[in-house]
Amino acid sequence: MARRGENIYKRKDGRWEGRYKNGFKPDGRARYSSVYGKSYSEVRYALLQKKQSANTSGIRCSCKFGEVVQMWLNSIINTVKESTYSNYTMKTAKHILPHLGNVCYEKLTADMLNAFVTDRLSAGLSAKYVSDISVLIKSVCKFAHTRYGYDNKAEFMVLPKTEKRSNKRLLTDSEQSSLNTWLTKNITPGNAGIALSAATGIRIGELCALKWSDFDLEKSILTVSKTMQRIKNHEGSGTKIVITSPKSHTSLREIPIPEFLKETLLKLKRGNDCFFLTGTRCFVEPRTMQYRFKSILKKLGLPQVNFHSLRHMFATRCVSLGVDVKTLSEILGHSSVKITLDRYVHSSFERKKVCMKLFSDGFDTV
Numbered sequence: 001m002a003r004r005g006e007n008i009y010k011r012k013d014g015r016w017e018g019r020y021k022n023g024f025k026p027d028g029r030a031r032y033s034s035v036y037g038k039s040y041s042e043v044r045y046a047l048l049q050k051k052q053s054a055n056t057s058g059i060r061c062s063c064k065f066g067e068v069v070q071m072w073l074n075s076i077i078n079t080v081k082e083s084t085y086s087n088y089t090m091k092t093a094k095h096i097l098p099h100l101g102n103v104c105y106e107k108l109t110a111d112m113l114n115a116f117v118t119d120r121l122s123a124g125l126s127a128k129y130v131s132d133i134s135v136l137i138k139s140v141c142k143f144a145h146t147r148y149g150y151d152n153k154a155e156f157m158v159l160p161k162t163e164k165r166s167n168k169r170l171l172t173d174s175e176q177s178s179l180n181t182w183l184t185k186n187i188t189p190g191n192a193g194i195a196l197s198a199a200t201g202i203r204i205g206e207l208c209a210l211k212w213s214d215f216d217l218e219k220s221i222l223t224v225s226k227t228m229q230r231i232k233n234h235e236g237s238g239t240k241i242v243i244t245s246p247k248s249h250t251s252l253r254e255i256p257i258p259e260f261l262k263e264t265l266l267k268l269k270r271g272n273d274c275f276f277l278t279g280t281r282c283f284v285e286p287r288t289m290q291y292r293f294k295s296i297l298k299k300l301g302l303p304q305v306n307f308h309s310l311r312h313m314f315a316t317r318c319v320s321l322g323v324d325v326k327t328l329s330e331i332l333g334h335s336s337v338k339i340t341l342d343r344y345v346h347s348s349f350e351r352k353k354v355c356m357k358l359f360s361d362g363f364d365t366v
Contacts, residue, residue, distance in 0.1 A: 006018075006044070007019045007020065007047075008040060008043055008044060008047065010040070015036050015037065015038065016036065016037050016038070016039060016040050016042070016043040017034050017035070017036055017043065018034065018035045018036075018037075018043040018044065018046065018047035018050075019032050019033070019034050020032065020033060020034075020035070020047055020050050021149065022050075033050070035047055035050055063104065063105050063106075064101060064102055064103065064104060064105065065100050065101060065102075065103045065104075065105050065108055065140075066097050066100075066101030066102060067105075068105055068140055068141075068143075068144050068150070069092050069096060069097065069101070069140050071143070071144075071147075072139065072140045072143045072144070073085075073088065073089060073092070075143065075147070076088075081244055081245070082231065082242055082244065083229045083231045083242060083244060086231035086232045086233075087231070088136060089232065090232050091132070091133050091136055092136065095120065095125075095133050096133065096136065096137060099116055099119070100112075100113075100116060100137075105144070105150065105153065106151070108153040109153070110153070110154070110155070110156040110157055113134075113137060113153070113154055113157040114157060114158055116137075117130055117134055117157070117158070117159075117160055120133065121160060127160040127161060127162045128162045130160050131159050131160050131162055134157060134159050134160070135159070137154050137157065138154040138157060140154075141153045141154035141155070141157075142154070168305075168309060168312055169303060169305055169309070170305065170309055170312055170313050170316065171302060171303065171305060171309070171313060175302050175303065176198075176313060178300055178302065179194075179198075179296070179297075179300065179302060180195065180198070182296070182300055183195045183296075184264075187264055187267065187268070189268055189276065189277050189278060189279050190277055190284070190289070190292055191296075192261075192264050192265065192268055192276075193207050193210075193276065193277045193289070194292075194293060194296070194307075194310070195261060195264070196222075196261060197307070197310045197311070197314075198310045198313065198314060199258045199260075199261060199314070200222065200255050200257075200258070200314065200331070201310070201311045201314035201315060201318075201331060201332050202222075202224060202255070202311070203227065203246075203247075203308070203311065204286045204289055204290065204307045204308065205227035205228045205229055205286050206224050206226070206227050206228075206246060206251075207276075207277065207289065208228040208275075208277060208283060208284055208285060208286050208289055209226040209227050209228040209243050209283075210222075210224075210226075210275065210276040210277070211272065211273065211274060211275055211276060212269060212270050212271060212272050212273075212274050212275075212276060213272035213273070214276070215257070215265065215269075215276070217257070217262065217265055217266060217269065220256055220257040220259070220262065221254050221255070221256065221257065222254065222255045222256075222257050223253075223254050223255075224246065224251065224252065224253050224254075224255065224333065225245070225246070225252055226243050226244065226245065226246065227243070227244060227245070227246045227247065227251070228241060228242070228243050228283065228285060228286060229241070229242055229244070229286070230242075230285060230286065230287060241283075241285055243283075246333065247333070248333070248335055250330075250333050250334060250335045251333035252333075253330065253331070253333050255331055277289070286307075289307065290306065290307050293306075293307045294306075311332070314332075315328060315332060315340065318331075325337045325340055325341060328340055
């Protein structure tokens with residue numbers, strides 16, 4: 001048996017053998033060679049000499065960073081969702097490869113990677129987006145290190161500091177009321193979908209993927225088990241629509257249907273195979289639904305908030321009504337209550353005034 005940390009063995013013929021890394025094969029895998037001797041100490045000395053002279057830099061000199069990126073992408077293609085893989089290929093093709101793809105991996109340094117981060121920030125990309133790109137680079141370098149023994153070039157790469165998101169522009173209570181009134185008076189599958197999102201906080205992709213089979217109107221239960229996205233077609237050109245499992249396992253959830261929507265839903269009910277937003281087997285994609293929502297806001301003279309704001313408004317409203325955060329987090333399909341509180345609960349100045357009045361009313365003075 002080899003000693004811990006050494007690759008030296010005694011063979012059946014009585015000789016000792018030591019193995020060492022001697023470069024890489026064309027496919028990127030490590031190539032090993034051996035030295036032999038009559039004793040352990042002889043082989044150990046010879047092995048030290050070979051290791052010092054062998055190509056142990058951790059990377060083939062001719063290997064470009066772009067090649068390593070492609071090796072990483074090939075290794076994960078069957079382990080991540082298609083939409084996730086598409087997102088990775090888009091970010092690498094658009095941002096990483098044009099700037100770092102032709103750099104020899106062994107010449108890549110932390111200074112170069114940190115300069116890349118600074119350059120992307122200077123180009124106007126948000127700190128959050130640049131951080132996401134940087135995480136991809138770190139994943140590529142970690143893969144290269146663990147799979148092929150390459151040096152981890154991103155070990156000292158510094159991620160940009162992301163600032164806490166400021167409160168999103170949401171509709172006020174009166175603006176929400178105007179929207180809700182109009183949706184109620186103009187019943188269509190699309191308008192019912194907007195009302196459903198405002199009343200349950202479901203994401204736009206989840207809404208577009210809903211079929212009538214996901215509704216149990218008798219028990220008042222909505223099952224969210226799919227989402228719809230337009231992604232880059234990595235097998236060809238252009239983009240395509242995919243219907244897949246939601247963002248995470250916690251996004252698979254059942255939501256009680258609000259009673260005030262029951263009558264509208266019963267009027268619109270169609271066959272189980274029909275999409276909710278159309279009442280047919282044809283779907284409406286998220287981008288189209290976003291355009292329709294913006295058109296309604298413009299017609300009503302309301303601020304041009306995006307569709308996702310409905311989710312934020314739902315969360316904020318629930319908290320103001322006293323819904324506990326754990327229950328709200330599960331309705332929204334979040335993996336933790338921290339996400340719910342940090343990203344989806346917004347406090348208006350009016351709400352702050354109410355809280356301070358409660359404090360003031362309970363404050364004891366002598």
